Every structure is written in C-alpha cells, then in structure tokens.
Amino acid sequence: xxxxxxxxxxxxxxxxxxxxxxxxxxxxxxxxxxxxxxxxxxxxxxxxxxxxxxxxxxxxxxxxxxxxxxxxxxxxxxxxxxxxxxxxxxxxxxxxxxxxxxxxxxxxxxxxxxxxxxxxxxxxxxxxxxxxxxxxxxxxxxxxxxxxxxxxxxxxxxxxxxxxxxxxxxxxxxxxxxxxxxxxxxxxxxxxxxxxxxxxxxxxxxxxxxxxxxxxxxxxxxxxxxxxxxxxxxxxxxxxxxxxxxxxxxxxxxxxxxxxxx
Numbered sequence: 001x002x003x004x005x006x007x008x009x010x011x012x013x014x015x016x017x018x019x020x021x022x023x024x025x026x027x028x029x030x031x032x033x034x035x036x037x038x039x040x041x042x043x044x045x046x047x048x049x050x051x052x053x054x055x056x057x058x059x060x061x062x063x064x065x066x067x068x069x070x071x072x073x074x075x076x077x078x079x080x081x082x083x084x085x086x087x088x089x090x091x092x093x094x095x096x097x098x099x100x101x102x103x104x105x106x107x108x109x110x111x112x113x114x115x116x117x118x119x120x121x122x123x124x125x126x127x128x129x130x131x132x133x134x135x136x137x138x139x140x141x142x143x144x145x146x147x148x149x150x151x152x153x154x155x156x157x158x159x160x161x162x163x164x165x166x167x168x169x170x171x172x173x174x175x176x177x178x179x180x181x182x183x184x185x186x187x188x189x190x191x192x193x194x195x196x197x198x199x200x201x202x203x204x205x206x207x208x209x210x211x212x213x214x215x216x217x218x219x220x221x222x223x224x225x226x227x228x229x230x231x232x233x234x235x236x237x238x239x240x241x242x243x244x245x246x247x248x249x250x251x252x253x254x255x256x257x258x259x260x261x262x
Contacts, residue, residue, distance in 0.1 A: 025086065026086070026259055028048065028061075028062075028080055029048055030259065031080065031083040031084075031259050032046040032048065032051070032061060032080070032083075033046075034083070034255050034258040034259035035051070035079070035083065035255040035259075036051075037255075037258060038235070038254040038255035038258050039114070039147060039254075039255070041054070041147065042054060042114055042147070046061065048061075049061060049062070051079060051110075053113065057113065059079060059109065059110065059113075060078075060079075061078065061079045061080050062078050062079070062080050063076075063078045065078075066080070068081070070099045073105045074104060074105060074185075074186045074188070075186055075187065075188060077105035077106065077107050078107060079107045079110050081105045081107070082105040082106055082107050082110070083255065083256070083259060084102070084105070085100055085101070085102050086102060086256075086259065087102035087103060087237050087241065087253070087256040087257060087259075088102075088241070089232045089257060090229070090232075091225050092240075092241060095219035095243075096219070096241060096242055096243040096245070097243065098216060098243055099243050099244075100242070100243045101242040101243055101244055102237065102241060102242070102256055103237045103239075103241075103242070103251065103253050103256055104183075104186075104242060104244065106188060106189070106191070108188055108189055111189070111191070111194055112189075112194075114146065114147075114194070115144055115146050115194035115195065115196060116146075116194070118178070118180035118189070118193045118194065118195075119180060123144065123178065123180070123193065123194055123195050124178070124195075126144050126145050126146055126195070127142040127143065127144055127145070127178060127195050128142065128143065128144075128145045128150045129141070129142050130142075130143060130150050130153060130154045130157070131154075131157075132153075132157050132172065132174060133157050133160060133161055133168070133171060133172050134157070134161070135161050136161060136165075136168055136169075136171075136172060137172035137173060137174075139173070141174060141177050141198075142177060142178060142195070143177050143178075143195055143196075143198070144178075144194060144195035144196055146194075146195075146196070147196075147252065149195075149196055149252050152234045152235060152236075152252065153198065153234075155234055156230055156231055156234050156236070159230045159233075160227060160230055163224075163226055163227070163230075167224045167226050167227065169201070169204075170200060170201050170204045170222070170223055170224050170227055171200050171201060171227055172200070172201060173201060174198060174199060174200055174201070175199035175200065175201070175202050175205070175248055176192065176198075176199050177192065177195060177197065177198050177199075178192060178193075178195045179192040179193065180192075180193050181193060184209060185209065185244070191251040191252075191253075196251055196252045197249060197250060197251035197252070198249075198250055198251075199248040199249050199250075200223070200227070200248045200250070201248065202248060204222045204223060204248075205222070205223065205246075205247050205248035206220035206221060206222060206245060206247045206248075207245070207246050207247070207248070208242075208243075208244045208245050208246070216243075217243065217244065217245075219243075219245060220245065220247070221240050221245065221247045222247065223238075223240055223247045223248070228240065231250045232257060235252055235253070235254030235257060236250040236251060236252050236253070237250070237251060237253045237256050237257065238250055239251075
C-alpha cells in the first residue's frame, strides 16, 4: 500500500509515524484530566465514563465507538473523540498528514453547554467588546466573555502589537469572530458560532476549500509563526495545523494544548 502513495503523502506519513513513536498517545483518563483542568470554572470532574459539570450536569464522554471513521468523527464526535488527534505546539516539522485535524472534532452538546446556543441568542448575550490591535488597527470586536476568552484575546492583541510591522500586518483587518453558522463541510456549528474563534487577515490566509480539489490536498500557509506562537501561549489552536487547513483561523481550545504538552 505504501508504494501507491504519492511522494508528498509518503513523506507526511513518515513524519507522522516518527511523531507517534516519539510521543506515546495520552490515555483516555489523561485526556479527560486535561479537559477538566482546561475549564475549571465549568467542569468539576470525570470518572472515566462521565463528565460532571459544576452545575451538576452529567455527560457521557464516549459513545462506545472509539474506531469511528474520520468522516463520522467530524459529523458525530463524542467528547473523547474531540480530544484527538493530538495538537502539537510550535513550528510544524512537515505539512499535516492525511486527516490530521486536531480540533476539528467538536461535540455540539459540550460546546452548547459551555457557550450557549447562538440560534437562541444565548451566545450573543455573553459577548463583550475589546479593541483589537489598538495601535495598529484600533477597532472594536465582540467576543465571548465565557472562560475569560475576551481577556485572553486582549492579551493576544497586546503581544501581537510588540511584533515587527511586517509580521503584525497579518493580524488585521480581522475577517470575523461571531458567526452563527455551521462549518461548510460538516454541517456542525463552527467555533465562531460560540464567539470563541477569530479569523485574521484574509489577504495572507489560505483555506483548503479555496483550492482545486486534489488528493492529497496541497498544503499552503502564509501566516507568520510568531503570530501562531502568541495564540498558542494563550490557549488557542491554529487551523494551519490541520490537513484541511484554515490558516486565518484560531479557536480557544486549551484542553488540546494541555493534553499535548510534554
């Protein structure tokens, strides 16, 4: 089977296998530990089978189907599914391997419980304004206050302001925060629907659905690593680390960064 892979796919596979050998996968219990630790105001504990929220709500962490195919994990993930594959911070050693999309599996019941349902106005009621890049752009944007995300994005903005102008210009004008819409290829709510994601400058962004469809998908990126590093330090994952890449996109998913930390 390896002989039939295109050279680019074979190289990506080698990098993926090497990474898996170098970093043993976290156990389900470790993944759930990271999830609870990432959202201390919302989550109380887990027992390996159920997740307990601080208001007493209990959710099953698994649907009993750990081997679902990629497409089904996209459209119907469990809470444990959304913790995989592992997200690795820092510079990419190689383009993401086939379907290596850490963060694209999102359990809707979990995130609606966390942030609210935007179709009912619940997310909008928790949005607060911040000024994005006050020296470079200086415009107000509204983001969710849940999990302190507004404060974290303000801190991201302050750090980006210290970067050289040639790098900083990739961070504005932004393409949006709140958008009550599903993801184009999954039909499931985007993290923008929870006010917990931000898209940066379209002029330096690349998105897999904008490209001519080929297999494998040719990887593209023009987002400076320095900006990615700032977001990751504050708990945001970057869509440029997905095989189905979205390089303008950053979403607050501290559990993935915690679970991948070594």
